[in-house]
Amino acid sequence: QKExxxxxxxxxxxxxxxxxxxxxxxxxxxxxxxxxxxxxxxGPELLMYTYSSGNKEDGRFTAQVDKSxxxxxxxxxxxxxxxxxxxxxxxxxxxxxxxxxxAGTKLIIKP
Amino acid sequence: EAxxxxxxxxxxxVTGKKLTVTCSQNMNHEYMSWYRQxxxxxxxxxxxxxxxxxxxxxxxxxxxKVSRKEKRNFPLILESxxxxxxxxxxxxxxxxxxxxxxxxxxTRLTVV
Numbered sequence: 001q002k003e004x005x006x007x008x009x010x011x012x013x014x015x016x017x018x019x020x021x022x023x024x025x026x027x028x029x030x031x032x033x034x035x036x037x038x039x040x041x042x043g044p045e046l047l048m049y050t051y052s053s054g055n056k057e058d059g060r061f062t063a064q065v066d067k068s069x070x071x072x073x074x075x076x077x078x079x080x081x082x083x084x085x086x087x088x089x090x091x092x093x094x095x096x097x098x099x100x101x102x103a104g105t106k107l108i109i110k111p
Numbered sequence: 112e113a114x115x116x117x118x119x120x121x122x123x124x125v126t127g128k129k130l131t132v133t134c135s136q137n138m139n140h141e142y143m144s145w146y147r148q149x150x151x152x153x154x155x156x157x158x159x160x161x162x163x164x165x166x167x168x169x170x171x172x173x174x175x176k177v178s179r180k181e182k183r184n185f186p187l188i189l190e191s192x193x194x195x196x197x198x199x200x201x202x203x204x205x206x207x208x209x210x211x212x213x214x215x216x217x218t219r220l221t222v223v
Contacts, residue, residue, distance in 0.1 A: 006153075008151065032210055034210060041216070041217070042216055042217070043115070043201050043203070043214025043215050043216050043217055044201075044212070044214050045213075045214065046210075046211040046212065049210055049211060088153065088154070090154075092210070095208045095209060095210060098144075098156055098159065098169065098170075099156075099210075099212075101154040101155075102153055103151055103152060103153035104153055
């Protein structure tokens with residue numbers, strides 16, 4: 001079993017919808033959680049970063065961590081066609097450890 | 112512009128022919144890393160370097176070599192490429208003690 005599980009999709013939703021992307025993990029030592037966005041033919045770019053449990057909001061994006069359930073989510077409000085990309089979750093114990101990555105969810109926002 | 116530059120972007124080679132993929136960053140980052148990305152498997156770390164002359168194996172180091180003689184450069188060397196090394200490769204860098212990587216645009220390698 002992988003340490004981090006992420007549904008590969010694709011997830012297709014109409015423009016303007018609220019999108020929910022999720023990852024589950026097995027290692028309770030993970031404390032730092034990240035979401036990266038990867039456009040086609042590009043490298044991943046950091047979107048959101050969260051420490052421990054709770055919510056973090058940045059514009060239309062909200063990252064949520066539930067350590068008791070070992071479950072993290074990324075919500076996108078008022079989704080736009082430009083949000084179409086692959087979203088990868090990543091997590092680690094601290095900066096001295098390597099990141100453990102989910103396989104990525106491909107998101108398609110239909111105009 | 113702050114960036115990680117990889118070359119080449121695309122490469123088709125034959126089994127056994129040594130190749131080098133270059134990576135250079137202009138952000139004075141201490142930490143650099145090489146990943147390969149395969150469908151369904153996500154990003155897997157090949158090698159990483161915490162600073163000049165300090166390198167260490169990641170999850171899938173077999174068949175690869177790296178060196179870190181200068182802070183800005185971190186080349187990936189395939190001494191004898193095999194078809195199972197066909198993949199999309201990314202170089203990434205970050206400041207030590209932080210969590211946000213800056214990635215290059217990727218090198219798509221095909222070994223026939």
